[in-house]
Amino acid sequence: MNRVLLLLVFIATTLVIQGDAFYNKRGGHVPGRLRQKPRPGAFRMRPQKGNKPIQNDVLQEATPAPQCESEYDVVIVGGGCGGVYSAWRLANDNPNRKIVLIEATNRIGGRLLSETMPNVHVSEAELGGMRFVAADHVKVDVVVNDLGLQTAEFLMDEGNDNRPYTIRNTVTKQGELTSSDLPLVLFDDEVGLTADEIQYDVFEATVPLEDRDKPTDQMTTVYGYPLYNLGFRNAYTLANASEDAMNYFDATSGYSDYINNLNAAWLMYPRPTEQLASTYYERVVDGMERIPEGLHSQFMNHNDAVTMMGKTVTAITKLENGNYRVSYEDTVNPADKSVVCGSKVILSLTRRQLERIEWDAFQESAKAPLLDSVYSDIAFKLFLSFDSPPFWKDLEFAEFNLNQGRTLSTLPSRNTYYYTGNGSDDSMIMMYGDSVHAQFWADLAVNTEDFPIMLGPEVFFPTTEPMVAQALRQLAINHNTTVDKIGTPNQAMFQLWSAERPIRVKNNGTGNYSIYYPSEPWHVWRAGYNFTDIWDDIIQLDLNQSVYIIGEAYSLNQGWIEGAFETADEMLEKAFNIPPIETEKELPRRRRRRNPRDVH
CATH class of the missing domain: 3.90.660 (Polyamine Oxidase; Chain A, domain 2)
Known part of the structure; x- marks a missing residue:
């Protein structure tokens, strides 16, 4: 009887040890007496970002990696304009290229809805x-024409001088809009001027005469430092403008991100402006969402095109063979997790969405701090x-x-x-x-x-x-x-x-x-960053890795579809040797009838 009992105890103990070892292979805990001493730094913790827990890449690699469900040439994260545009161009360039597009929601289009x-x-x-x-957004114009x-x-x-403006409960007409009749507390030399005239005076007081014809990123201030180091509010203050002068500009521009101290050089950067009656805007008659939908539909006509909807990417890990393991979870049921692998990864995301992905390059690259160069x-x-x-x-x-x-x-x-x-x-x-x-x-x-x-x-x-x-x-x-x-x-x-x-x-x-969690509406450059130098650097944070960042967030056309296409084309030329779309396709004839570029 005692021998039988001892045998049963021995078998039970063996099963417990083997069971713990098997559980460890599946990513579970390791019994204390089998646990190895961690090497220094292996369990360093990172701050939690966003609404998702952040795990450590090294800790992930301490357990056997899950097998890749599929292998792709390119993994694209984000089904907005930049993501579907990249997928479309990559598939057209090489129909045999295996591409997977991963989108967190149940729709294609991102911020076009x-x-x-x-x-x-x-x-x-x-x-x-x-x-x-169309006159400025060449890539969008080409795509709209190509999609028919x-x-x-x-x-x-903007040319209607009778349209009403309401400023602090005072209703006036555009043609009568001067600061003299508005409930604003302005300095004497500002009274009677329009908001644009005051802004021009601020520019003259801030930027020396010899710099005013230079590219905005090369402008200096009268104090000797680059204009891009100033925020919009800083420039008004240094020019001795009144507080209500800034509020006046805010009221007549229609947007408050101007006075949130965005990069002063960015405000001077050539781009379409709503305040000019001659700027010619266009819309897609059936809805702007038809642009990404049309690109996605043509992309999916290729045999090796795959789209995964409702999947949120959580981590990127570089494998020993040089490829990447992209981990994702079901957006509705986060417990449902899986991975795919690819030779190259393209992240078409907003800043906050990028921050929610665990990837060592975000923390370890010397250029990683550049991600803080924009806000929304x-x-x-x-x-x-x-x-x-x-x-x-x-x-x-x-x-x-x-x-x-x-x-x-x-x-x-x-x-x-x-x-x-x-x-x-x-x-x-x-x-x-x-x-x-x-x-x-x-x-x-x-x-x-x-x-x-x-x-x-x-x-x-x-x-x-x-x-x-x-x-x-x-x-x-x-x-x-x-x-x-x-x-x-x-x-x-x-x-x-x-x-x-x-x-x-x-x-x-x-x-x-x-x-x-929806995305930010648009991004703007912070003061202190020379955006014309760094926007291209952000596309590939680590030159030793084939992971790329695109989208309007870090573009020279922030807030526009063109910004997403612009960074995508830059990435495609750098990583795949695919030239910009306007050099491959004939420009639409209708562009030649557009008004000339009118910017501040």
Whole structure:
């Protein structure tokens, strides 16, 4: 009996040891007496970023790596404009190239999101990017032409001197817009000037005469240091401008990221500007989202093209054979994890999305601090539809001569765009802004238990009763009338772009919702960085690794589709020897009819 008992104890002990060893092979714990002493630095911890736990690459390699599900020539992370454009061009360059595109959400398009408001035919509701400038955005123009997409003018109505501006509850017309009649506290030499005139005086007081014709990255200040070391607010202060001079520019530009101390040289950098009536904007008639959708559709026509939807990439590890293991998890069910492997990896992501990926080069490359060279804010869009003719076509508002285009306000509504319908079609208004103005609307969108959903199709964020009530109140102020004259909207639609505010994403087929963190709306260069020198460096942080970063975030066309295409083309030429698209395809003839480039 004792011999049998001893034998059973021996067998049980053996099974426990073997079981622990087997569990370790599957990535579990190691029994204390079998644990090896770690080498110095192997278990260093990194700070946690974003909303996902950060693990250590060395610690990952201490356990056997999972087998790659598939091997690819190229792994592209991000199904926005830069990602699908890269996939499309790579597949066209070599149809036998094995490419996988990994996207965290259940849709292609990134920050291009086009929806249709019921009974509104004058335009799609562009909840994301809404336009491009063909004369400046050459790559976008070539792609739109290649995809056969129909375009139309995106009307700004900048030449309408009768359109209203609302500055601190004072309504005035554009043609009468001078600081003399506005509730602003300005210095004597600023009174009577426009915001653009004050900005020009700031530029003259900050940049010496001999530098004013130089490229912006080579400009110095009267104090002897580079202009790019100054922020926008710094420049106004050093030029002895008043605080309200900056607020005046903020009010008439329509965006608050200008006064968030962005790089002063970037503000002078040649790019399309909304303040010039001659700048010709275009839109895709069926929606801007058709651009990435069309690129993706053509990419998927190739035999070796693969797209994985609803998968969030968490880590990149370089293998002994020089390839890369890309780890990802299901966006809805993070416990569902897997990996793919590839010879090259392309990250088409925003700054915050990049920070959530574990990759040694982010921490160890000498150029890694350059990732901090940009920052982002939040932005919102709110659409309301009305019966036609809408309130702004009533005789009471005839003096403003509104049909299409925008008006501006210092209220949270900020930029208001008008889309006048024809006949029985509904008309539409879009409110659009950033920074604290977006935060105002965000706080009215999240508490749906207390704020019932009021109107319209729910895309991501719900549109609540307090939100619509506030929109109508601000429309009344901006048009110098009462809420009852504005009328009741038929439908409403709201979208918030923020890396910090989660949204509910509806799962196809089930009707259930999951939580997803949307991306930043756009990025701007921080003061202290010479962006014309470093944007190309960021594309390949580590020259010894075949991992590349693209997207509008670190481009010379931030906030535009062109920025994503621009960095993608730079990467494609560097890593694959593929020339820029405008050198491969004939430029569309319609570009030659565009207005000449007009910039500050």
